[in-house]
Amino acid sequence: MTLDLNTLLAIFAMAAATIFTRVGGLVLIRYVEIDERRRTAIEAIPPAVLMAVIAPTAFATGWAETLACAATAIASHRLSMLASVVVGVATVALLRAAGL
Known part of the structure; x- marks a missing residue:
């Protein structure tokens, strides 16, 4: 590998x-x-940055990811940043396992 x-x-x-x-x-x-x-x-600022990071995923992928992004957005209003991300990851994992 070369590095320019x-x-x-x-x-x-x-x-x-x-x-x-x-x-x-x-x-x-x-x-x-x-x-x-x-x-x-x-x-x-932290919830705004989180939304800026996950928004492209919400519009460029399937229903599981879109619903998980919505769950993350809702969770970010009441929970910490880490807890909101955990909610989003768990939601997408469950929805993908359910076949959505």
């Missing part, structure tokens, strides 16, 4: 962008006063 220089540079650039984004957020948040409105917005 452009591919290697792209990997390093993406890693640097990820690290700078995370560190930058941690540094900048020290200078922001977190009121209730901002706290609510920040708490809405």
